[in-house]
Amino acid sequence: MFQLAKSSAFRSGAQRAFSRSFRAAQQQSAAAGGARKPASLARKIGKYTLYSVVGSVLAGTGYVSYKLYKEKNPSPQKPQSATFDNGSPRKTLVILGSGWGSVSLLKNLDTTLYNVVVVSPRNYFLFTPLLPSTPVGTIELKSIVEPVRSIARRAPGEVTYYEAEALDVDPVGKTVKVKSVSGSDADAVRDLKYDYLVVGVGAQPTTFGIPGVFENASFLKEIPDAQEIRVKVMNNIEKATTLPVSDPERKRLLNFVVVGGGPTGVEFAAELQDYIDQDLSKWMPELSKELHVTLVEALPNILNMFDKSLIKYAEDLFQETKINLRTNTMVKNVTPTVITAKCGDDIEDIPYGVLVWATGNAPREVSKSLMNRMECQNSRRGLLINEKLQLLGAEDSIWAIGDCTFYPGLFPTAQVAHQEGEYLASVLKKQYKIDQLKWHTLQNSNAAENDKLKSKVEKLSSQIKAFKYNHHGALAYIGSEKAIADLALGESMYHLAGSFTFLFWKSAYLNMCLSFRNRLLVALDWCKVSFFGRDSSV
Numbered sequence: 001m002f003q004l005a006k007s008s009a010f011r012s013g014a015q016r017a018f019s020r021s022f023r024a025a026q027q028q029s030a031a032a033g034g035a036r037k038p039a040s041l042a043r044k045i046g047k048y049t050l051y052s053v054v055g056s057v058l059a060g061t062g063y064v065s066y067k068l069y070k071e072k073n074p075s076p077q078k079p080q081s082a083t084f085d086n087g088s089p090r091k092t093l094v095i096l097g098s099g100w101g102s103v104s105l106l107k108n109l110d111t112t113l114y115n116v117v118v119v120s121p122r123n124y125f126l127f128t129p130l131l132p133s134t135p136v137g138t139i140e141l142k143s144i145v146e147p148v149r150s151i152a153r154r155a156p157g158e159v160t161y162y163e164a165e166a167l168d169v170d171p172v173g174k175t176v177k178v179k180s181v182s183g184s185d186a187d188a189v190r191d192l193k194y195d196y197l198v199v200g201v202g203a204q205p206t207t208f209g210i211p212g213v214f215e216n217a218s219f220l221k222e223i224p225d226a227q228e229i230r231v232k233v234m235n236n237i238e239k240a241t242t243l244p245v246s247d248p249e250r251k252r253l254l255n256f257v258v259v260g261g262g263p264t265g266v267e268f269a270a271e272l273q274d275y276i277d278q279d280l281s282k283w284m285p286e287l288s289k290e291l292h293v294t295l296v297e298a299l300p301n302i303l304n305m306f307d308k309s310l311i312k313y314a315e316d317l318f319q320e321t322k323i324n325l326r327t328n329t330m331v332k333n334v335t336p337t338v339i340t341a342k343c344g345d346d347i348e349d350i351p352y353g354v355l356v357w358a359t360g361n362a363p364r365e366v367s368k369s370l371m372n373r374m375e376c377q378n379s380r381r382g383l384l385i386n387e388k389l390q391l392l393g394a395e396d397s398i399w400a401i402g403d404c405t406f407y408p409g410l411f412p413t414a415q416v417a418h419q420e421g422e423y424l425a426s427v428l429k430k431q432y433k434i435d436q437l438k439w440h441t442l443q444n445s446n447a448a449e450n451d452k453l454k455s456k457v458e459k460l461s462s463q464i465k466a467f468k469y470n471h472h473g474a475l476a477y478i479g480s481e482k483a484i485a486d487l488a489l490g491e492s493m494y495h496l497a498g499s500f501t502f503l504f505w506k507s508a509y510l511n512m513c514l515s516f517r518n519r520l521l522v523a524l525d526w527c528k529v530s531f532f533g534r535d536s537s538v
């Protein structure tokens, strides 16, 4: 009892003390109420910012993981077969090439509608806009390629791939002669039969027949070209260090000449100068001062497809960064150590250590042999096509897209080839429907039904409209983390230049990368270079 009374007396005392301190705390808090409001608002803002940051990071990680998972784990494909379920024959579509045009077609095509066969000597797609960044190591080569096998495996219907080069096309017999370029099968030649053929073999670098170019210059078109340029640049730098500073041979070795002031030549010259200014100047400060980049252009200006204000901006920047710009200078001859150029009425010898040749495109051998087969193919600039991208002389079965073609107003750019591939995918879908209707007509003996089917075929055929190119503009990197852009928005053109345009250039190219894997690798390469600089090893 005593215990109980004692404890209840204690409890009521403690309760009184607690409620006293609680009331005091309440009064204090009421008094301080006005002053604490901003603190709680700040806390709220902080809290929601934190939530949104965490949310975005989680959503971003989820999105990236999902994309990568989808890329790594393709869905099952419908196998190829001679006929469809209704007994109609499944036509064979042969696609030549694995570049911008052909891959854009492959990515957009419903491959269950045809037995699709891809033939290309290169078993990957190359993201060419970032190729000029690779010889100096701003971007790793593996980051801008995507295997044909992965692209083909992600299509809904099975795609056959031959690592082979097309040698010739017979448009009458509907066959392509192909020569294997892989392993034990190398040199094996076979004829592939097609119902429809898409020629997307691109172009080769042109030399305009100038003597010595093939033997002595490097091009910048494919992965081995970029590797070759890197080896030459690094070797020359090392060789030069073994010679005395006064030796003219040392000066020659350290003069890197780029011929062609189109976007390829300009972007590469800019990357090379960046490498010298941003990296070599730290590791080899004295030697880096002796290195010279010379850009040679036959016309009065470089980058002639850009707006005049942007051309001036680029030329001024080249002057600032000490790129030796030689306009109105046309190369006439090349030896292993000297290029001979015509500047006005003068003939000048320019000694060089490394020569990169970027003077545009010429048709490939397979395109030339196809042209030779048809009288109407009388252009030297490429395969002639009509407004629906059908090859003149073989309109019923062959389409040609990208750099291998010539059509007024369509330039040899990735943008054009990509849009042509997309267009052709939609044409081939309609063509499949037309072929199905035609097959039903053949199976049908009812004249009235056949008339209906024929009018459907005509309607569908009339729905295949001419290809319409949608020009979005042009971008070029000009060095020192600056870029230029001619942007087409509706009817208006905008001309941008500078560091923000460089950020735009970067984001545009990231967005254009073929796969999510490429996008991530390119972004990581840029981060890597900004942290560690470019690697100088071969």
Ligand code: FAD
Pocket (backbone or CB within 6 Å): 096, 097, 098, 099, 100, 101, 102, 119, 120, 121, 122, 124, 128, 129, 130, 131, 132, 164, 165, 166, 167, 200, 201, 202, 203, 220, 221, 264, 364, 366, 401, 402, 403, 404, 412, 413, 414, 415, 416, 417, 475
């Ligand atoms: P390609 O992409 O060249 O593909 C041709 C394909 O055909 C290749 O896979 C090749 O291996 C294959 N092939 C070759 N011979 C045969 C054969 N005999 N049989 C079968 N297959 C064959 N354009 C832009 O719009 N923006 C840019 O920023 C840009 N930057 C560029 C940078 C560089 C360094 C270069 C070289 C070009 C750049 N271009 C750019 C141009 C762009 O790359 C081309 O216009 C584009 O590649 C054309 O696509 P294509 O499919 O016709 O040819």
Ligand code: NAD
Pocket (backbone or CB within 6 Å): 129, 208, 210, 259, 260, 261, 262, 263, 264, 265, 267, 296, 297, 298, 299, 302, 303, 304, 305, 329, 330, 331, 332, 358, 359, 360, 361, 411, 412, 413, 474, 475, 476, 477
């Ligand atoms: P190009 O045809 O655009 O430019 C070649 C340049 O070389 C021309 O300016 C020409 O006058 C010059 N030239 C030719 N013979 C010469 C000689 N003997 N001596 C000196 N100069 C000479 O070639 P490219 O830069 O290789 O581009 C090819 C195609 O790829 C073009 O259609 C181009 O638009 C496209 N491309 C676009 C981009 C981009 O948009 N950023 C980048 C690279 C290539």
